[in-house]
Amino acid sequence: xxxxxxxxxxxxxxxxxxxxxxxxxxxxxxxxxxxxxxxxxxxxxxxxxxxxxxxxxxxxxxxxxxxxxxxxxxxxxxxxxxxxxxxxxxxxxxxxxxxxxxxxxxxxxxxxxxxxxxxxxxxxxxxxxxxxxxxxxxxxxxxxxxxxxxxxxxxxxxxxxxxxxxxxxxxxxxxxxxxxxxxxxxxxxxxxxxxxxxxxxxxxxxxxxxxxxxxxxxxxxxxxxxxxxxxxxxxxxxxxxxxxxxxxxxxxxxxxxxxxxxxxxxxxxxxxxxxxxxxxxxxxxxxxxxxxxxxxxxxxxxxxxxxxxxxxxxxxxxxxxxxxxxxxxxxxxxxxxxxxxxxxxxxxxxxxxxxxxxxxxxxxxxxxx
Numbered sequence: 001x002x003x004x005x006x007x008x009x010x011x012x013x014x015x016x017x018x019x020x021x022x023x024x025x026x027x028x029x030x031x032x033x034x035x036x037x038x039x040x041x042x043x044x045x046x047x048x049x050x051x052x053x054x055x056x057x058x059x060x061x062x063x064x065x066x067x068x069x070x071x072x073x074x075x076x077x078x079x080x081x082x083x084x085x086x087x088x089x090x091x092x093x094x095x096x097x098x099x100x101x102x103x104x105x106x107x108x109x110x111x112x113x114x115x116x117x118x119x120x121x122x123x124x125x126x127x128x129x130x131x132x133x134x135x136x137x138x139x140x141x142x143x144x145x146x147x148x149x150x151x152x153x154x155x156x157x158x159x160x161x162x163x164x165x166x167x168x169x170x171x172x173x174x175x176x177x178x179x180x181x182x183x184x185x186x187x188x189x190x191x192x193x194x195x196x197x198x199x200x201x202x203x204x205x206x207x208x209x210x211x212x213x214x215x216x217x218x219x220x221x222x223x224x225x226x227x228x229x230x231x232x233x234x235x236x237x238x239x240x241x242x243x244x245x246x247x248x249x250x251x252x253x254x255x256x257x258x259x260x261x262x263x264x265x266x267x268x269x270x271x272x273x274x275x276x277x278x279x280x281x282x283x284x285x286x287x288x289x290x291x292x293x294x295x296x297x298x299x300x301x302x303x304x305x306x307x308x309x310x311x312x313x314x315x316x317x318x319x320x321x322x323x324x325x326x327x328x329x330x331x332x333x334x335x336x337x338x339x340x341x342x343x344x345x346x347x348x349x350x351x352x353x354x355x356x357x358x359x360x361x362x363x364x365x366x367x368x369x
Contacts, residue, residue: 001066002090003037005058007100010087011079013058017045018072019205020052029114033072037062046118047072052202053119057231069110070096078105119235121226122219126184128165130210130229136167136178137207139331139358144200145171152241155197158225160184168246169200174324175246175361197239198225206234249361252349255342256312258286262337264306266329268293272302273322281319281365286310316341318348318364328360
């Protein structure tokens with residue numbers, strides 16, 4: 001195999017495919033990236049682990065077609081330090097030579113026959129806009145759990161019902177939900193709405209790769225979720241189980257609504273939480289026209305006032321874990337944020353408008369004394 005390719009193009013392709021490689025593997029071959037140079041002038045870079053797979057294609061000049069398997073993370077490290085410009089990849093005996101200008105690397109080849117075959121893309125159900133999907137996944141992934149002892153809570157629920165896609169995630173302390181439009185294929189519509197749970201980290205990696213690429217095809221079967229667009233094919237296995245339903249949790253009944261500037265609130269939370277130790281909360285006290293933030297105890301305290309409007313109560317004081325609150329606020333994009341409040345120690349729902357497409361539920365904690 002021998003090809004010529006721009007170093008930036010190579011780095012991007014290798015980087016996207018390497019995201020699915022296992023952090024550690026007892027078998028070096030499972031940490032490999034399969035490089036395949038076709039006669040059509042395309043380089044295919046393929047990687048996988050037990051959860052996900054990714055195949056990325058890039059433009060290249062093929063001198064000699066062929067296939068090689070090399071350690072993926074080592075190849076990525078090399079790509080990151082290559083000089084900008086034309087790069088040559090060629091098999092020389094037991095090694096893959098990577099050279100650019102005066103720089104030259106040699107990578108040992110791994111046995112091709114020991115590498116698992118690429119999984120097929122599940123049956124395609126329709127399409128979704130890559131940019132909108134990437135934004136939506138990032139918004140809900142912040143609420144996904146990190147505890148592998150509860151694997152279903154480390155996932156993102158993906159539900160397809162008619163022309164609407166729902167993404168949701170929870171770690172039991174917060175719950176994020178985002179709806180967006182997708183474009184089902186009438187000829188491939190399932191008999192009933194699809195509802196699956198996908199590993200959050202894997203879905204977030206795939207979603208980032210789909211951004212700025214137009215529409216992507218969505219495939220789904222009983223075991224895996226897949227995406228495909230020009231130059232990229234990715235699959236992710238499904239998690240067993242279901243997330244708890246959010247319908248009743250998000251139905252607050254009679255409650256107060258506070259509105260304030262999102263960017264100013266983010267900066268104020270960051271500022272006052274400097275004196276908050278451990279899980280110490282940040283308190284938000286609303287009256288009719290203002291919000292007063294306060295954090296800290298005894299000698300080390302901080303406070304700041306912001307303009308805010310409160311409807312449904314004369315005043316309301318709640319408190320939140322500052323990290324959870326910032327995670328939620330950072331995922332909204334509108335100028336203002338709405339806080340739907342039941343009261344101290346109860347559920348609070350954050351939204352950025354009246355359409356309810358992005359909602360983030362937090363549990364408030366006991367306010368500061």
